Amino acid sequence: MAHDPLPVSEVPVVPPRILLGPGPSDANPRVLQAMSGPMIGYLDPDFVKVMEEVSELLSRVFNTEESLTMVLSGTGSAGMEAGLSSLLEPGDTVILCVCGFFGRRMADMAERVGANVVLLQSEWGRPFPPEMLEAELKKHDMVKMVATVHAETSTGVLQPLEEISRLTKEHGALLMVDAVTSLGGTEVRVDDIGIDYCYSATQKCLAAPPGLSPVAMSPRAIEVVASRNTKPSSWYLDLALIANYWGGDHVYHHTAPVSNIVGLREGLRVILEEGMGPRIARHNRNSAALRAGLEALGLQLVVSPEHRLDQITPVWIPEGIDDQAVRASLLRDHHIEIGRGLGDFAGKVWRIGLMGDSSKSEYVLALLSALESILPSAGYEVAVGSGVGAASKSLAEL
């Protein structure tokens, strides 16, 4: 039988890239190798062992002994929606403490659940001030949940959690924390902070491709989900059903993405072999070098030193420079992806990610060198060599 010609070409499909955007970042080669192994049944005893190992490894990365740690079959946004739709019921009040792009997304999801959504928005580029939460809590008799973002990728700010947690507990509410960008690059202390529902994603600091959302649920969150009056709006993201598959009885819910889970297991091993201390130090060292280089080029950083994330560094786009043209040239001529600004920062900032396996000194130098080559032709004068020089000095010092 003659076949029609296929409409698509052979490999290579995906050209090499230096990924310095908001994710995906590089997957570790060991993760990719693990993912390319044979399939296995989602209830096979040998796969159940993999799940149990992943759960145990996650409990170390989340710093929790109390919480149930498991993996949702969707991206970080699935983790966000699973928490909002499984922990909130129609009419429940949720307070969102946000100062970035992803607060609007949380609000959208919570509104779809039928919750009473209070969206507290503070200034972008700074942490959310706990006083705003304190004042809001006083207006309510009963708040079901307070939610915030630990590492805000749209602004590059690290959110301190202690005070928000204290106020939330005082009011008897559940605490949900977005750790999509923090987990694996910053300590996420689920038990110490008292986080009831914490979700992340695999493609930022966990060295694996996108597609899974690791989560940690406190005993209290499990109880809340188990004692709902109504079913959650989503079956696929129903945390009670997912916990039945990951928990003791391994009750069939849906066909688990076995390859991705086997890959994540390897990513977590990579992380724990490096050790969280050295891993955080590496993120810090490389982002310090990046910042030194950017400042040597005369670029202005968005976030003040005490609130900076190492995972993502937003920088103001100099006046008169064509945002899109610079990013296109970086990608086309230098194979480097950096992130564009979102929301309030659209067209105003570039966001440079150094996350997980993409947090590498050679990537920092490659980006600075590329900027030194591109910016002058875009009309912004730089002293060529000053950026890479400053970065190199910073690397030598740390």
Place this chain on the structure above:
Amino acid sequence: MAHDPLPVSEVPVVPPRILLGPGPSDANPRVLQAMSGPMIGYLDPDFVKVMEEVSELLSRVFNTEESLTMVLSGTGSAGMEAGLSSLLEPGDTVILCVCGFFGRRMADMAERVGANVVLLQSEWGRPFPPEMLEAELKKHDMVKMVATVHAETSTGVLQPLEEISRLTKEHGALLMVDAVTSLGGTEVRVDDIGIDYCYSATQKCLAAPPGLSPVAMSPRAIEVVASRNTKPSSWYLDLALIANYWGGDHVYHHTAPVSNIVGLREGLRVILEEGMGPRIARHNRNSAALRAGLEALGLQLVVSPEHRLDQITPVWIPEGIDDQAVRASLLRDHHIEIGRGLGDFAGKVWRIGLMGDSSKSEYVLALLSALESILPSAGYEVAVGSGVGAASKSLAEL
């Protein structure tokens, strides 16, 4: 710095298996290789090209020129829920025409949406009779959607769609079809049948690991989603938002699982290179051999010849045989996974899958040989060699 010993061992994590359950089936080696390539940004022009190719390849496999074909970042169940939650609004009537396990799941999802759910259940092991739908439609002024399952993995029945579609159109309702098990092993004719929303999964007949749900949406379904009065209950599974990412403008929704999508592209190329005609013939030849072998062993098939699926063959467990012990021995001693019965068939049938890359004559022979070795010690006499002999004869004839 000293690290704690890691709680999990080295590879091999996943031992070799012959996967003859309801999925996952084998992933094609070319798919696994494609998935192990480097990461790429989800808005990178080279990744957008991959998406456009996947969409084009899917339109061939779904046999549609009219529908928007795209991929959801979740398993087949996510595809199911996306359709129900994006096409139905609270109060809408949906009629589910089912005779298997997955009808109950659809009903659960549709109830969570707040729809008026009519669950028509007919006898397991036979197709759903269109007369039941016809009678039900007469009771309603307005039905928003009719849903059915093309290839029911819980019963091994192929559902004819023509008459159900005719009745549905006559009534002005949308037609949703579950093609999780059919797509890639049976012709799915989206345009000819007039399916408004068709969803599948990657781990059965599409030669890829689980984790994605390919879907096809008709122009009418797109219009219905675009003109809703309320937002769908789920943001993550909101087909309008997902269509904005896969469609012309490629508006950011969530971080796409880029590796899985690159892998699916390769799986679809594998399928179209084999050609749907030869591929269906292969599925037919191998399942005919399996059936011949099982019958030679004196086992009774559940489905009558005219309604049988080639992808999955349910067989009655002989009286007095320990279901679990036989499946455990197959897995432990022969590395073969077969499926257990679900719902009405729990403990009563085994389900033997021959799907996609797992539809291989050597797997048929390996299973029959293993059964010839196990069944006598479980108390069921067989003429050793009769099963493999009959299968071999069937393979030679076809």
